[in-house]
Amino acid sequence: MPFGINETMGQYSELFMLLAAGTYTVAFIAFAWDLAKSSKALRAVDLKAAQAVSAARVPVAAGSAGSRLAGPADRAERPSSSSKAGPGAGGAATADGDMKYAAERRVPARVAVALTVLAAAIHGAGVVTRAVGAGRVPWGNMYEFLTTGAFLVAVVFLLSLVRRDLRFLGTFVVGLVIIMLVAASVAFWTPVGHLVPALQSYWLVIHVSIAVLSSALFTLTFAMSALQLVQSHRQKTVAAGGTDKLGFMRLVPSALSLENLSYRINAIAFIGWTFTLMFGAIWAEKAWGRFWGWDTKEVWTFVIWVVYAGYLHARATRGWTGTRAAWLSIVGYLCVIFNFTIVNTFFNGLHSYSGL
Amino acid sequence: MSERVKVKKKQSAPVAEAKAGAALPALGARGMLRWAWTQLTSMRTALFLLLLLAVAAVPGSLFPQRPANPATVTQYIKDHPDYGKLLDSVQLYDVYSSAWFSAIYLLLFISLIGCVVPRAIAHYKAMRSQPPRTPQRLSRVPEYGTLVIPSDAGIPASEAINSAAGVLRKRGYRVEVRDADGALPSLGAERGFLKEVGNLVFHTSLIGVLVSVAIGGLFGYSGQRILVEGDTFVNTLVGYDQFNPGTNFQSSQLQPYSLQLDKFNITFDRESKGKFGQPIDFAATVTTKENPDAPAKQEILKVNDPVTLGGTSIYLTGNGYAPVVTIRDGNGNVAMQGPVVAKLQGQNYYSSVVIKVPDAKPDQLGFAGFFLPTAFVTEQGVSFSADPELFNPQLSLNSYYGDLGLDAGSPQNVFELDIKKLTPLNARNLPTKGITLTPGATYTLPDGKGTISFDGVKRYIGVDIHHNPGQVSALVFALIAVAGLILSLYVNRRRAWVRTGTADDGRTMVEYGLLARGEDHRLAGEAAALRKLLSEEWQLAAEGTGPSQQTPSPTGHNVAGSADNAPGSVTTPAGPAGPEKDQ
Numbered sequence: 001m002p003f004g005i006n007e008t009m010g011q012y013s014e015l016f017m018l019l020a021a022g023t024y025t026v027a028f029i030a031f032a033w034d035l036a037k038s039s040k041a042l043r044a045v046d047l048k049a050a051q052a053v054s055a056a057r058v059p060v061a062a063g064s065a066g067s068r069l070a071g072p073a074d075r076a077e078r079p080s081s082s083s084k085a086g087p088g089a090g091g092a093a094t095a096d097g098d099m100k101y102a103a104e105r106r107v108p109a110r111v112a113v114a115l116t117v118l119a120a121a122i123h124g125a126g127v128v129t130r131a132v133g134a135g136r137v138p139w140g141n142m143y144e145f146l147t148t149g150a151f152l153v154a155v156v157f158l159l160s161l162v163r164r165d166l167r168f169l170g171t172f173v174v175g176l177v178i179i180m181l182v183a184a185s186v187a188f189w190t191p192v193g194h195l196v197p198a199l200q201s202y203w204l205v206i207h208v209s210i211a212v213l214s215s216a217l218f219t220l221t222f223a224m225s226a227l228q229l230v231q232s233h234r235q236k237t238v239a240a241g242g243t244d245k246l247g248f249m250r251l252v253p254s255a256l257s258l259e260n261l262s263y264r265i266n267a268i269a270f271i272g273w274t275f276t277l278m279f280g281a282i283w284a285e286k287a288w289g290r291f292w293g294w295d296t297k298e299v300w301t302f303v304i305w306v307v308y309a310g311y312l313h314a315r316a317t318r319g320w321t322g323t324r325a326a327w328l329s330i331v332g333y334l335c336v337i338f339n340f341t342i343v344n345t346f347f348n349g350l351h352s353y354s355g356l
Numbered sequence: 357m358s359e360r361v362k363v364k365k366k367q368s369a370p371v372a373e374a375k376a377g378a379a380l381p382a383l384g385a386r387g388m389l390r391w392a393w394t395q396l397t398s399m400r401t402a403l404f405l406l407l408l409l410a411v412a413a414v415p416g417s418l419f420p421q422r423p424a425n426p427a428t429v430t431q432y433i434k435d436h437p438d439y440g441k442l443l444d445s446v447q448l449y450d451v452y453s454s455a456w457f458s459a460i461y462l463l464l465f466i467s468l469i470g471c472v473v474p475r476a477i478a479h480y481k482a483m484r485s486q487p488p489r490t491p492q493r494l495s496r497v498p499e500y501g502t503l504v505i506p507s508d509a510g511i512p513a514s515e516a517i518n519s520a521a522g523v524l525r526k527r528g529y530r531v532e533v534r535d536a537d538g539a540l541p542s543l544g545a546e547r548g549f550l551k552e553v554g555n556l557v558f559h560t561s562l563i564g565v566l567v568s569v570a571i572g573g574l575f576g577y578s579g580q581r582i583l584v585e586g587d588t589f590v591n592t593l594v595g596y597d598q599f600n601p602g603t604n605f606q607s608s609q610l611q612p613y614s615l616q617l618d619k620f621n622i623t624f625d626r627e628s629k630g631k632f633g634q635p636i637d638f639a640a641t642v643t644t645k646e647n648p649d650a651p652a653k654q655e656i657l658k659v660n661d662p663v664t665l666g667g668t669s670i671y672l673t674g675n676g677y678a679p680v681v682t683i684r685d686g687n688g689n690v691a692m693q694g695p696v697v698a699k700l701q702g703q704n705y706y707s708s709v710v711i712k713v714p715d716a717k718p719d720q721l722g723f724a725g726f727f728l729p730t731a732f733v734t735e736q737g738v739s740f741s742a743d744p745e746l747f748n749p750q751l752s753l754n755s756y757y758g759d760l761g762l763d764a765g766s767p768q769n770v771f772e773l774d775i776k777k778l779t780p781l782n783a784r785n786l787p788t789k790g791i792t793l794t795p796g797a798t799y800t801l802p803d804g805k806g807t808i809s810f811d812g813v814k815r816y817i818g819v820d821i822h823h824n825p826g827q828v829s830a831l832v833f834a835l836i837a838v839a840g841l842i843l844s845l846y847v848n849r850r851r852a853w854v855r856t857g858t859a860d861d862g863r864t865m866v867e868y869g870l871l872a873r874g875e876d877h878r879l880a881g882e883a884a885a886l887r888k889l890l891s892e893e894w895q896l897a898a899e900g901t902g903p904s905q906q907t908p909s910p911t912g913h914n915v916a917g918s919a920d921n922a923p924g925s926v927t928t929p930a931g932p933a934g935p936e937k938d939q
């Protein structure tokens with residue numbers, strides 16, 4: 001073994017993880033506050049707009065400045081590439097169809113993002129000290145997969161914020177990160193230690209890092225698909241003249257925009273998962289002498305791959321876009337979670353590295 | 357794809373009607389076949405089969421599988437007398453070679469072929485045909501814009517269209533200029549054929565992966581062997597403890613190389629608290645010979661680091677201790693001498709030991725018990741191993757004499773002692789008690805049945821030997837598939853048109869439009885880029901405005917002669933911009 005173990009570093013790491021979880025929790029509250037506050041503000045704007053509309057009786061003019069006005073009911077169609085999806089039916093949204101930043105300032109959202117950055121920095125320190133403490137990459141057991149995975153989820157989310165206004169996902173994503181950290185510390189805690197020989201391979205670095213990264217991306221799309229289902233339901237209700245009970249969803253872009261963006265992220269994540277599968281197979285060949293043997297972990301990695309392949313197909317199949325595709329994306333993510341939790345802990349196979 | 361789909365639709369409608377009207381016989385066998393084929397190769401079926409495949413793969417992770425673990429399956433059936441057999445009858449212990457699993461993936465791949473071939477033909481034709489004609493109302497396509505070249509620039513409509521063609525060609529479009537010298541010259545352009553190529557390559561390569569896997573199953577083989585330090589394995593059928601040939605295996609495939617285990621070293625974790633005593637490194641020093649006459653070569657065999665020899669790869673998959681014993685029989689002769697492989701049972705190399713001495717006279721002898729590298733006995737008298745290393749090695753055995761049952765010729769598990777026809781000599785519950793030996797000690801069996809000495813301890817390793825002729829091509833196809841996948845997801849198929857004309861005041865008016873086929877979130881960016889390139893080409897001042905802004909020509913002249921430019925009248929998302937491959 002190349003490096004020794006440093007228990008003190010391991011303890012620092014745990015302290016950092018704890019601090020990070022605390023900071024994330026404050027960020028979570030700020031994100032929730034943003035949702036609540038903005039939805040109130042938006043309701044006021046909507047009300048005014050509605051009054052103006054009924055007073056003037058202008059015909060609906062899409063395309064011009066009227067992004068305030070109801071966008072086309074966009075369901076059931078295969079989303080065309082360039083259709084600039086209108087905001088959620090029923091009025092304004094702070095995130096537009098392209099999810100570009102709007103001019104208006106949302107103080108709670110800014111605070112929330114700043115806190116998330118801080119939390120991620122502390123979290124990063126936790127991951128690094130864990131790596132130093134163990135003298136190797138920090139993904140050798142469940143505790144480490146989870147803490148490092150949660151860190152990647154946060155980083156991927158923050159990076160995507162540079163280009164797009166996905167702050168509406170904040171509560172969801174930060175909430176998941178908190179759950180992952182708590183689960184890691186409560187259910188999967190493992191002290192710093194050496195790798196079992198089966199994991200001592202550079203393929204651990206390649207295979208697992210890509211798997212964790214793809215899972216982080218799948219986490220984002222899971223959040224979006226779930227929101228898409230809610231939004232689509234809400235849009236339908238509003239379009240049918242029902243009352244809008246989910247005011248906070250105004251902050252969330254239209255179901256169609258959510259679908260399009262999550263498709264793009266899923267496409268990247270699917271390529272990542274394809275590499276996970278392939279590198280896993282190459283590693284299996286190196287470690288066990290066969291590249292595929294239907295070990296439980298292999299089975300589930302395959303199932304996930306096929307489900308997401310199905311998702312990509314669904315997006316190209318008439319009648320399967322929209323809600324059904326979103327369900328497939330959600331099912332895929334449930335399989336990811338199942339693969340990680342249940343398969344790692346309760347099924348025995350060659351991949352029994354949970355460290356428990 | 358779309359063309360084919362439309363045709364299909366036309367065919368299937370009457371078919372469906374016919375079916376609904378119970379007029380099946382009228383269809384005839386050919387009609388039925390065609391109908392079935394159309395159904396099978398539809399995108400909907402592909403999706404269904406994919407999801408079905410995912411579901412069908414799951415039971416293989418819920419129930420023990422024969423290929424991986426035959427003994428566990430047998431045990432499972434024994435433990436579940438109520439439904440164990442039933443599961444077997446529906447092949448739930450052989451999921452991945454079961455009739456139903458095979459049916460699903462074979463159907464999927466037939467569907468795949470039925471899908472790929474016509475699409476490849478259609479795409480080949482599309483690649484050779486000219487870009488589509490310029491739409492009458494260009495302003496209807498999703499990305500539309502206009503440019504105006506001032507009259508003093510001296511660029512007439514025909515020259516403008518040619519330079520626009522140049523710009524597009526440079527950007528990778530295939531361009532056709534139409535009516536270059538007419539009043540309204542135009543061009544049609546198309547790019548991104550690699551998207552469909554990528555998709556086809558991806559799907560085709562999946563077939564390649566499947567075929568490679570099949571070849572591995574037909575011509576490959578694998579086997580296991582346990583080697584105690586000092587042992588040599590020779591790659592012949594008898595050299596294996598267990599051998600699994602592929603369906604088309606021939607023993608002449610085996611190259612008679614040899615591999616000797618010189619030494620096996622384990623490093624244990626002496627640092628971390630939680631994992632204290634866990635092995636952290638295994639290294640086997642082996643001497644190999646490519647064939648009996650080849651020079652010997654020393655190599656290190658490790659986990660994750662196989663040795664390749666004679667077209668096979670040799671993997672380190674297991675290890676343990678092998679106590680060395682000498683057993684003399686009742687006549688005083690050495691009936692057995694050598695290491696006995698102890699099977700791992702629990703923590704810290706707590707292992708079980710079975711010794712069969714068929715050569716002992718007058719009675720055959722058998723021993724069964726445990727080997728502990730660092731023996732430790734609790735106050736309750738329970739012994740366990742406190743450490744994986746040999747700090748206090750100990751053998752505790754029961755002994756038997758009688759008929760080992762080996763003479764019948766039926767194969768026996770070397771790790772199990774069948775005591776049906778044996779009489780116990782030593783056991784904990786007998787007055788003779790069990791045998792407890794430390795290295796160097798000898799124990800004399802009761803009734804003059806012989807002696808057993810514990811001479812020392814060696815280590816052994818388990819190796820898996822594999823030959824898979826399909827795996828390189830499986831990897832190659834998988835890599836090609838990924839390349840195709842990336843192309844398919846990231847190349848955008850786009851069409852562009854440009855039309856030029858001369859206004860009354862001598863300015864050259866230009867309009868352009870872009871259309872995506874399929875998902876393309878960067879179409880607007882492409883339109884902006886083209887606008888910029890064209891502006892640079894004609895040295896137009898940047899207008900400082902957004903990309904595909906709907907600028908009607910200032911004079912009200914419209915090059916295309918259509919008055920369709922007013923903002924607000926753009927109803928694109930449906931129309932021609934709609935998806936063209938949605939089936």
Ligand code: HEM
Nearest residue numbers: 309312316397398399402464467468471555558562841844
């Ligand atoms: C072995 C099973 C299959 C797998 C794993 C699979 C996987 C995929 C994946 C991952 C994609 C998205 C990437 C891309 O566009 O290239 C895709 C697209 C596509 N597949 Fe398959 N596929 C399978 C079988 C089939 C079959 C049987 C058909 C035809 C009936 C088919 C038709 C298509 C089409 C038309 C697309 C393009 C969709 C689009 O343009 O978005 N596939 N497939």
